[in-house]
Amino acid sequence: ASPVAPLLEVIGADTLVPLVDGRTVPYANLDVAASAPALAVVAERVAQVLPLYASVHRGAGYLSQVSTALYEASRRSVATLVGARADDVTIFTRNTTDSLNLLAGAVPGRVLVLDIEHHANLLPWHRASGGATVVTGAPTITETLDLLRAELARASYALVACTGASNVTGEALPLADVVALAHEAGARVAVDGAQLVPHRRVDVAAAGIDYLAFSGHKTYAPYGAGVLIGRRDWLDAAPAYLAGGGAVRSVSADGVTWAPSPARHEAGSPNVIGAVALAAACDALAELDAAAAHAHEDALRDRLESGLCGIDGVEVLRVWADSTDRVGVVAFAVPGHDPGLVAAYLAAEHGIGVRDGKFCAHPLLARLGHGTGAIRASVGLGSGSEHVDRLVEALAAYLTDGPGASYVVVDGCWVV
Numbered sequence: 001a002s003p004v005a006p007l008l009e010v011i012g013a014d015t016l017v018p019l020v021d022g023r024t025v026p027y028a029n030l031d032v033a034a035s036a037p038a039l040a041v042v043a044e045r046v047a048q049v050l051p052l053y054a055s056v057h058r059g060a061g062y063l064s065q066v067s068t069a070l071y072e073a074s075r076r077s078v079a080t081l082v083g084a085r086a087d088d089v090t091i092f093t094r095n096t097t098d099s100l101n102l103l104a105g106a107v108p109g110r111v112l113v114l115d116i117e118h119h120a121n122l123l124p125w126h127r128a129s130g131g132a133t134v135v136t137g138a139p140t141i142t143e144t145l146d147l148l149r150a151e152l153a154r155a156s157y158a159l160v161a162c163t164g165a166s167n168v169t170g171e172a173l174p175l176a177d178v179v180a181l182a183h184e185a186g187a188r189v190a191v192d193g194a195q196l197v198p199h200r201r202v203d204v205a206a207a208g209i210d211y212l213a214f215s216g217h218k219t220y221a222p223y224g225a226g227v228l229i230g231r232r233d234w235l236d237a238a239p240a241y242l243a244g245g246g247a248v249r250s251v252s253a254d255g256v257t258w259a260p261s262p263a264r265h266e267a268g269s270p271n272v273i274g275a276v277a278l279a280a281a282c283d284a285l286a287e288l289d290a291a292a293a294h295a296h297e298d299a300l301r302d303r304l305e306s307g308l309c310g311i312d313g314v315e316v317l318r319v320w321a322d323s324t325d326r327v328g329v330v331a332f333a334v335p336g337h338d339p340g341l342v343a344a345y346l347a348a349e350h351g352i353g354v355r356d357g358k359f360c361a362h363p364l365l366a367r368l369g370h371g372t373g374a375i376r377a378s379v380g381l382g383s384g385s386e387h388v389d390r391l392v393e394a395l396a397a398y399l400t401d402g403p404g405a406s407y408v409v410v411d412g413c414w415v416v
């Protein structure tokens, strides 16, 4: 059990999984950066509202009114967790990818981005009206900030888009510095908060972040709901993200008057349950002792990292030599060993779930010299030292004795 329980107990922590030898063992979920298990309070909230939902914003019936109220209250919960300004817009989307694509359609100029980004915070910007420049980062944060500053002085940018915490190494850029240098050059800042919001208290207003995107399924809620929060003017000047019902003020045979945001970008029947679930997670995270959760994750990450560094033949990946803040994500390589087969061994023989591959961050993996892929273990609420220790012991055994069976990996699953 997590030391920050019971408030933030996760569900599914006692799941048993089959091993290749026919035994079953408790699952060691070290892939929470991909999707985190739902909080128990989120599951309870979903069960509570599932019988109540009906079409929002349209029906006059009682359940429609309840659903509309729940949906709009969910917006407030999400905005409150991240300290949004009173006049910021909170738009429900499907996930971070969706949020950043939406924003890409609203940016009135060129976008500056580093090569460390997840593809979700890289590829959409090439579709922005002014296109995008990708700056190859440097081995320290100080030099990376200098590169951003120099590029902002060289050319005109509407937006700097940067990750809150890397999905590969967990390292966090000092957002206050990025905001300061971008604002000085007249650019706004969009933060990909997919890996940050679940693990750090983000304060949009205090940090001067102009736009923030994150996903429910990484924030201890289920799939299907994400958010984009930020300044209204660009969003209200942009074409509706989707054309359809709910996004308009009026329609005639000749034309359309689009609604202001958030309705402008939320055409179609929305994911009310997803929004309510995300809001329940946000309410729980807002009440959580953030320092205790932070300390819990730091301790697990340090234990994991020192265990991995203690194994001959394992190399831990880092982007910057001078990073000081990291969330609970550790990527590593076992040179000479295929990451897919190592991950399959961990799953098949030890019931450990990790992620392998290029983590949707191909440019960064290539720059770090691991263009063919690596392995990532990640921790959060609900993770325990027993999970970390199992991974370290299993990996040490793999390097000493090799796998006990032979595998091929088909569609990410091991097959003997």
Ligand code: PMP
Pocket (backbone or CB within 6 Å): 033, 034, 095, 096, 097, 098, 118, 120, 121, 163, 165, 166, 167, 192, 194, 195, 215, 360
């Ligand atoms: N950004 C980062 C940093 C991520 O880790 C991820 C998910 N791996 C995404 C964006 C995309 O999130 P989603 O798949 O929920 O859109």
